[in-house]
Amino acid sequence: MAPPAQTNRSPSPSQPSGKGEVSDLKMQLRQLAGSRAPGTDDAKRELFKKVISCMTIGIDVSSVFSEMVMCSATSDIVLKKMCYLYVGNYAKHNPDLALLTINFLQRDCKDEDPMIRGLALRSLCSLRVTNLVEYLVGPLGAGLKDSNSYVRTVATMGVLKLYHISESTCMDADFPATLKHLMLNDREAQVVANCLCALQEIWGLEATKSEEASTERETLLSKPLIYYLLNRFKEFSEWAQCAVLDLVSKYVPSDSSEIFDMMNLLEDRLQHANGAVVLATIKLFLQLTLSMADIHQQVYERIKAPLLTLVSSGGPEQSYAVLSHLHLLVMRAPYIFSADYKHFYCQYNEPFYVKKLKLEMLTAVANESNTYEIVTELCEYAANVDIPMARESIRAVGKIALQQYDVNAIVDRLLQFLEMEKDHVTAETLVLVKDLLRKYPQWSHDCIAVVGNISSKNVQEPKAKAALIWMLGEYAQDMQDAPYVLESLIENWEEEHSAEVRLHLLTAVVKCFFRRPPETQKALGAALAAGVNDFHQDVHDRALLYYRLLQYNVSIAERVVNPPKQAVSVFADTQSNEIKDRIFDEFNSLSVVYQKPSYMFTDKEHRGPFAFSEEIGNLSLGEESTDNVVPAQRIEANDKDLLLSTSDKEESKGSIHNSSAYSAPGYDGSLAAPSQTDLVSLDYKPTPNVPSATFAIDDLLGLGLPAAASPPPPTPVLKLNTKAALEPNAFQQKWRQLPISISQETSINPQGVAIMTSPQTLIHHMQGHSIHCIASGGQAPNFKFFFYAQKAEEPSTYLVECVVNSSSCKVQLKIKVDDQSTSQAFSELFQSALSKFGFS
Known part of the structure; x- marks a missing residue:
């Protein structure tokens, strides 16, 4: 054929x-x-x-x-x-x-x-x-x-x-x-x-x-x-009118008659169909009347209707932009907009970002006359199937309560939220109840009666769990099961990944111990022992502080940990008045939408930390040094960097394990011996044939010695090139072309996390195992690294994306290799080198 x-x-x-x-x-x-x-x-x-x-x-x-x-x-x-x-x-x-x-x-x-x-x-x-x-x-x-x-x-x-x-x-x-x-x-x-x-x-x-x-x-x-x-203003296009209005807003009139002439000439621009022209005109009117208090207030009244019309007549993007400007004006003069609160009710078909801004405006315009109607509307949103919307509405109710408007009814509404048996509703409500009790201690009896029925096992969110633990410690005398709930939480210390929860748990146990010593003695000993051995620096330090206070004087420790408290009158504002005025001066700009002055998002030194990208292909790499010594140090901080730049000069800091700088005083006021201080040090290692010294407080609380860390596993057999070199462009090209061979999560030694004050510490360690870093960055608790290595016998390259979470001691790895047959061996070698971090 x-x-x-x-x-x-x-x-x-x-x-x-x-x-x-x-x-x-x-x-x-x-x-x-x-x-x-x-x-x-x-x-x-x-x-x-x-x-x-x-x-x-x-x-x-x-x-x-x-x-x-x-x-x-x-x-x-x-x-x-x-x-x-x-x-x-x-x-x-x-x-x-x-x-x-x-x-x-x-x-x-x-x-x-x-x-x-x-x-x-x-x-x-x-x-x-x-x-x-x-x-x-x-x-x-x-x-x-x-x-x-x-x-x-x-x-x-x-x-x-x-x-x-x-x-x-x-x-x-x-x-x-x-x-x-x-x-x-x-x-x-x-x-x-x-x-x-x-x-x-x-x-x-x-x-x-x-x-x-x-x-x-x-x-x-x-x-x-x-x-x-x-005089030629009406001849211009809408874009040109905005440019002219922006120029006129910088002009300083000579007298009030000139101001009125300009405002009368531009009065009809407030009715313009184009939102940009309306906002530019409003900015001009506000700037012209800043020195005239009565007229300035009348301007607020005059511009209210055009802005509310723009909110309802445009799409969601325009509504959000106009609402952002309305929010700024509402924060400066809430009483003028208080009667129009119904315009800020949320519509079912609005996107979440618009609804969230409306909730902030409802919070801002709330006063004695409209609080009941606003809170009633917000409570309807709390039952919404949209979880983020429900959370924001509950927060809005709490903010209104903290403004001292109809507190009695609001507290009753919040306590009803706890009976809805929805996890997200319960979590948000617990956080708000904590703040309310700090400001209104007189409501503790009613709140604790409801909170006491909530099982700690049903609360998983860190902030909510921390709030519940705070109430268990603060009102231990009113909550019958408080010591036993805290004890059960301490038993699961190792499973708790949030440092915030562990910190609150330490403080709550100590407070509970001062109120109900016999029932809390065991829990306190376990908490201090776990805290001293904790890998998180703040938790370790707080546990050490409580331990040494209890060693020195129990009554003094009680005055430090649980002093008489006064009700919080005002919660701190997140923005200063100076920043708010600066935003107002930049009316009709992105500053109002971002709610921060322009220099905070245009000047490089005020930009936030770099947001790590999932794919390196969208980024560009910094230049690698010729001697392969911490190449990430030479990455310049600009918009094209792969990661945040690190300092060219590494700070030399001593190990945090050195506890000889302080000796805890004993009950008799004399300084304890060094061996006694070693009892609560992280680097304590038992010495053969030398009896360990103990304190009375150790016997009282049942504190034991920290267990010695297990040795790292042996290094797998795979020889790497100690003088490997790879250009940044080649790294980037390979990363784009190669598929992910291995993607997995592993752990890092807590002792290594404790000494990782900056990315350089891990970079130096991995370089000692012939694994080089081409870029790194981030800040605690998240650090990100891009490593590379080359096989000794043949030109096979290994690329690694390594994300370290220092709070959970977890590491996310993505490995790409030229030779797929050696991917598993390299993965074991990399994890072995990582496990030794902190032992060397």
Whole structure:
């Protein structure tokens, strides 16, 4: 039987995928370049579409650059646009090719069609090639004087582009003066607006260099220019109106009559359909009346209706932006919006971020007259199937209670939440009950009667469990089962991963011991023994503090741990008044949406910690040092870093195991011997044939000695290259290409966690096992590392993403290898090296 005939199937002509197809396109474009036959423009369009399609999906079609330029000699504006798009894409990366476009772009800048003149001028200014700036001056000068307004509009922004490419060329050509003349005399409003924006940016940057530019910048805020812009205000587009309003908000009127004239002129802008114009007008009104208290309050009353209309008339994104500004105003003057609280009720179809903001506003406007209605509405939300919404509504009820509005009814509502038997409702309510008891101790009897019926086994969330434990310790005399509940929690100490819960448990047991010593004696001994051996530094230190206080004097310890308390009058605000005023000054900006001043999210030193990405492919690596000594130290802190940078200078700190710096005094006031201090030290190791000293408090509480740590497992057999080297780009490329061979969770030695004050400690340790770090970062409790290693016998590379959680002593590993057959052996070697961290 004859084999089937082979057919050569080429890709679709609309989607070229190789050099052959690009060559065909090049040949077809060259044939059409000089053709004037009918239908040539239609054929060019199809070819241009294919070229643009290839360019869009990432195929390199720069080889057809000259043919595209030759085919652009046409009056078809569609072909011109596609050609300009192609040229703008490749000219930025190929300055030599950009030179080929100058002649035809300059020729098009003189075309009879103003649309082509404008498009050509915009493309010419968008090349952004420093060596070609001399070719921009002539067309820009002609464009600023063009008879068509579209060309002048493009030219004004072209001047700004030229300034960013070459400041000296722009200033030598005296373009700012030309823009100023156009701004004051051009009949087209859009040209005036573009001139204003360009001059603001140019003179703003030049003001730091020369006094003349600073003076010119001040002329933008002169009374004649402000009045000129306001008199032409209705001619501007919505975008231009916002720009003018932003400029006018910086102007300082000479007297109150001038303020009223400006406000009367712009009164109708509050009814505008565009939310940006309304917010810009509101900002201007608020800025103008800051020094006039009565008028300022009237402005609040006047702007309330437009803002509420914008909230209900737009989509969820607009509603959130407007609500953010309303929230800022409500925080400054809640009494003005208190009667409109129903506008802030949540709708079923609103996204959660809008609902959450509305709950914050309901909390802010609550007062004596509307608290009952607001709390009733919030209680309905607490039964919502949407768990985040239910949590936020319960928090809102608690915040209102802390504002001293109708506390009796609110406390009853909160206690009813505890009877709903929903885990998330119970958890949030326990946290709020704790805060309420701190402020209203008189409600302890009613609250404890309900809280006492809650089983600690049904509370799993750390904050809720910590709140329940706090109440068990604080009101141990009123809760009959408090010592036994605490004892059961201590028995499960090793299973409790939250350091916050363990800290509260220590304090609660000590408080309970002072109130009910016989029942709590055993629990206290177990808690102190577990706390002293805890790997978390804060838990260890607190347990050691309580132990030494009890050694010294029990009555003094009681005064320290459980002193007489006064009710908390005011809970601390998360934001200072200075920050709130700063946000108000930046009204109608992202500062209001983020609820923080602009410098906190624009200045690098105020940015938050780096959020680790799941995939390294979206990030770029820092440069690795040549000697492979802690390469992560040389990663610069910029937006392209793989991880947070670490300090170039590692702080040398002593081990926290050294407890000889302090000796606990005994009951008689004398200092205890060093051997007695070793009893509660983390690094205590029993010495053969030497009897251990004990205290009376040890016998009383039944404290035992910490068990010696088990030795690490033996190292698996796999030889690694001690001088392995890998470039950051190669690491990144391999990480993208290789699949994940092993993904698993393992543990790290608590003693190692205790000494890991910074990422460098683990980096040095792993480097001693021929496993090198190419990048690291993070802050406690989460540290992240990218390690690499190479096999000694053959060029096989191992890549590891290692995320360490110091609070739980857990490590998440993702391993990628060239040779899959050795992945398990390397995984065992890596975990073995990790397990030895803290022993060496």
